[in-house]
Amino acid sequence: xxxxxxxxxxxxxxxxxxxxxxxxxxxxxEATRQRVxxxxxxxxxxxxxxxxxxxxxxxxxxxxxxxxxxxxxxxELARGIEDAAEKKGYSVILCNSDNKESKEEKYIQIxxxxxxxxxxxxxxxxxxxxxxxxxxxxxxLLDRDISIDDNVGRIVVDNEDGAYNATNFLIxxxxxxxxxxxxxxxxxxxxxxxxxxKKAILEKGIEYDDEKIxxxxxxxxxxxxxxxxxxEETKIDGICCGNDLxxxxxxxxxxxxxxxxPREVKVIxxxxxxxxxxxxxxLTTIKQPIYEMGEEAVKMLVAIIERKEVNMVKVLKTELxxxxxx
Amino acid sequence: xxxxxxxxxxxxxxxxxxxxxxxxxxxxxEATRQRVxxxxxxxxxxxxxxxxxxxxxxxxxxxxxxxxxxxxxxxELARGIEDAAEKKGYSVILCNSDNKESKEEKYIQIxxxxxxxxxxxxxxxxxxxxxxxxxxxxxxLLDRDISIDDNVGRIVVDNEDGAYNATNFLIxxxxxxxxxxxxxxxxxxxxxxxxxxKKAILEKGIEYDDEKIxxxxxxxxxxxxxxxxxxEETKIDGICCGNDLxxxxxxxxxxxxxxxxPREVKVIxxxxxxxxxxxxxxLTTIKQPIYEMGEEAVKMLVAIIERKEVNMVKVLKTELxxxxxx
DNA sequence: ATCATATGGGTAAACGATTACCTAGTTAAA
DNA sequence: TTTAACTAGGTAATCGTTTACCCATATGAT
Numbered sequence: 001x002x003x004x005x006x007x008x009x010x011x012x013x014x015x016x017x018x019x020x021x022x023x024x025x026x027x028x029x030e031a032t033r034q035r036v037x038x039x040x041x042x043x044x045x046x047x048x049x050x051x052x053x054x055x056x057x058x059x060x061x062x063x064x065x066x067x068x069x070x071x072x073x074x075x076e077l078a079r080g081i082e083d084a085a086e087k088k089g090y091s092v093i094l095c096n097s098d099n100k101e102s103k104e105e106k107y108i109q110i111x112x113x114x115x116x117x118x119x120x121x122x123x124x125x126x127x128x129x130x131x132x133x134x135x136x137x138x139x140x141l142l143d144r145d146i147s148i149d150d151n152v153g154r155i156v157v158d159n160e161d162g163a164y165n166a167t168n169f170l171i172x173x174x175x176x177x178x179x180x181x182x183x184x185x186x187x188x189x190x191x192x193x194x195x196x197x198k199k200a201i202l203e204k205g206i207e208y209d210d211e212k213i214x215x216x217x218x219x220x221x222x223x224x225x226x227x228x229x230x231x232e233e234t235k236i237d238g239i240c241c242g243n244d245l246x247x248x249x250x251x252x253x254x255x256x257x258x259x260x261x262p263r264e265v266k267v268i269x270x271x272x273x274x275x276x277x278x279x280x281x282x283l284t285t286i287k288q289p290i291y292e293m294g295e296e297a298v299k300m301l302v303a304i305i306e307r308k309e310v311n312m313v314k315v316l317k318t319e320l321x322x323x324x325x326x
Numbered sequence: 327x328x329x330x331x332x333x334x335x336x337x338x339x340x341x342x343x344x345x346x347x348x349x350x351x352x353x354x355x356e357a358t359r360q361r362v363x364x365x366x367x368x369x370x371x372x373x374x375x376x377x378x379x380x381x382x383x384x385x386x387x388x389x390x391x392x393x394x395x396x397x398x399x400x401x402e403l404a405r406g407i408e409d410a411a412e413k414k415g416y417s418v419i420l421c422n423s424d425n426k427e428s429k430e431e432k433y434i435q436i437x438x439x440x441x442x443x444x445x446x447x448x449x450x451x452x453x454x455x456x457x458x459x460x461x462x463x464x465x466x467l468l469d470r471d472i473s474i475d476d477n478v479g480r481i482v483v484d485n486e487d488g489a490y491n492a493t494n495f496l497i498x499x500x501x502x503x504x505x506x507x508x509x510x511x512x513x514x515x516x517x518x519x520x521x522x523x524k525k526a527i528l529e530k531g532i533e534y535d536d537e538k539i540x541x542x543x544x545x546x547x548x549x550x551x552x553x554x555x556x557x558e559e560t561k562i563d564g565i566c567c568g569n570d571l572x573x574x575x576x577x578x579x580x581x582x583x584x585x586x587x588p589r590e591v592k593v594i595x596x597x598x599x600x601x602x603x604x605x606x607x608x609l610t611t612i613k614q615p616i617y618e619m620g621e622e623a624v625k626m627l628v629a630i631i632e633r634k635e636v637n638m639v640k641v642l643k644t645e646l647x648x649x650x651x652x
Numbered sequence: 653a654t655c656a657t658a659t660g661g662g663t664a665a666a667c668g669a670t671t672a673c674c675t676a677g678t679t680a681a682a
Numbered sequence: 683t684t685t686a687a688c689t690a691g692g693t694a695a696t697c698g699t700t701t702a703c704c705c706a707t708a709t710g711a712t
Contacts, residue, residue: 002667002668003668003670004668004669013691013693014668014669015693015694016691018671019670019671028689029689046435046438048441048668050385050441050668052669054667054698059376061419068405069404069408072396072398076396079422082420083422091421091436091440094418110375113372115375134370275574278575278605279604328697330698340662342661344701345701350701353659354660354661355659355661358660373699375699376697377667379667380666380668380669380699381666381698381700381701655710656712657708657711658707658709660705660707661706664703666699666700670695670696671696672693673692673694676692677691678688679688680688682684
């Protein structure tokens with residue numbers, strides 16, 4: 001079923017059908033309008049958006065590249081993006097990069113071939129210089145900022161401030177030996193959180209101690225391993241975690257060692273992913289407005305696509321959520 | 327940059343460029359091949375897949391419609407799908423239906439307009455009759471089976487068997503008063519799990535008691551509310567939960583009531599979502615091969631797209647994972 | 653010497669929409 | 683009565699590929 005066949009059935013030209021279907025029916029009589037619409041309905045005609053896209057040079061589709069939808073943080077981002085996109089009439093193509101630059105580049109290439117109107121990228125750890133250059137598709141960097149001078153939008157959170165507040169919170173609760181477990185800081189957000197941690201302890205006159213730092217990945221396993229390592233090598237009464245998954249792993253390790261949380265060791269996370277509140281003890285954490293970040297990314301991207309004036313960087317605030325783990 | 331411009335730069339016709347780019351270069355000299363490829367590289371030419379799709383009538387894209395990517399179960403499904411799709415050269419468009427038939431129908435319409443090669447649907451609770459009829463896009467029903475006679479593929483798990491095993495496990499552990507909390511059973515999978523539960527207790531001579539049943543949603547809240555309700559109205563020493571989220575809510579409620587899990591009340595979940603093992607106590611559950619289900623859905627779908635012979639229904643097995651909650 | 657086949661490419665018609673421009677009749681204004 | 687403007691459509695080029703054919707020339711077989 002094509003628009004031509006519909007046109008034939010209705011005894012009009014395909015132009016007329018097209019105009020009716022697109023609401024450009026100012027100069028179409030109500031009679032033919034109804035007739036055409038009825039035939040469209042009766043025949044179950046489905047417009048071919050591919051053909052349309054080819055002509056109008058817009059696919060009403062955006063691509064998102066994230067490390068892994070199974071990670072609660074990214075799935076919430078994805079959800080925020082999809083919801084906002086749907087409201088604006090866009091579909092979203094989902095790509096999981098597994099934090100691998102190769103997959104990331106491959107996906108960005110494919111997305112451009114598919115002529116997406118824009119791309120939202122939560123970058124893997126290293127910069128993706130090649131595919132990002134000579135790109136003409138609008139792009140937003142979400143959460144993970146990478147240093148490229150290119151013309152991209154950015155949605156980030158004040159990571160340093162968040163970690164600073166987290167650490168201060170632990171200090172105020174009486175902690176004197178605070179560990180820091182996070183992703184290794186070639187990635188910018190983790191680096192900023194580390195800075196916030198350091199700033200807080202130094203300000204309060206606590207000595208910085210390399211042995212209290214464990215940097216690996218943003219995973220539960222890292223939290224577990226990191227805590228076990230810190231426990232062996234040094235004395236701690238508080239752990240500032242780079243994200244909630246790490247905090248979950250940390251608590252698991254502490255429990256196994258029969259160390260009471262929060263009495264003996266206090267733990268604070270970062271992100272406030274959905275399950276955090278259901279952990280035992282419920283996680284105290286620095287809440288990122290994850291869903292909202294996704295939404296903001298879409299808003300900025302669509303504004304760029306529509307060639308509106310926009311501020312190319314938006315920094316969102318974090319918020320400390322006190323629960324049971326500290 | 328179009329193929330024609332590349333052709334002009336290389337002093338060949340666009341047909342030649344197209345053939346080279348698509349590996350149909352049997353009758354192209356190595357010299358021109360190299361020359362064209364170099365120009366393509368130098369100019370950063372990106373093929374327009376939209377134009378290609380229009381011509382070859384295939385978009386190498388599939389659509390997935392799930393209730394909510396933020397739900398761990400569905401995000402794992404989505405990941406399984408995306409990974410398998412990528413291996414087969416397909417991209418995936420992600421749609422969240424929020425369990426609403428209206429959104430579901432809207433998305434299915436859009437996906438068809440975008441000429442996806444196939445659709446994977448985890449249906450919302452009620453049947454989506456209208457948009458599923460007169461469809462000519464291949465479709466797989468994943469996890470949630472709905473009764474349509476139409477020509478669709480199906481990937482399901484043996485839900486009845488899983489719940490049967492779960493309940494039997496609780497009985498073998500000594501439970502005599504087993505509650506059942508799940509989604510209300512207009513949706514088929516929950517209905518089957520309920521049947522498995524009932525079958526198990528009746529077989530062991532335990533009387534069926536309506537008061538021990540609480541059916542609402544597949545959410546943490548339902549688990550919490552359901553447990554509180556059962557605790558008030560009746561006596562229980564075991565809870566068979568329709569999924570892990572419910573189990574998480576149940577444990578939360580039991581802890582609040584200072585009831586020890588698993589000593590006083592044993593809890594078993596269903597799904598084995600990622601975080602289950604990190605709960606306290608770690609969840610005993612009926613593991614569904616979630617990721618694999620996503621993969622299988624893609625395999626079946628691609629087989630249908632490529633017009634291969636396939637069995638239109640695949641039933642996967644569950645497995646009991648014993649952890650700390652029972 | 654002739655014919656068949658392999659080699660290296662080019663021409664142009666699709667694919668299914670959109671839309672700038674055209675036509676022709678009707679109304680209204682001058 | 684002429685003309686401008688509005689109404690209700692139609693024509694056909696175009697978007698960027700792919701691919702069924704077509705056309706040479708070269709090579710080999712008979």
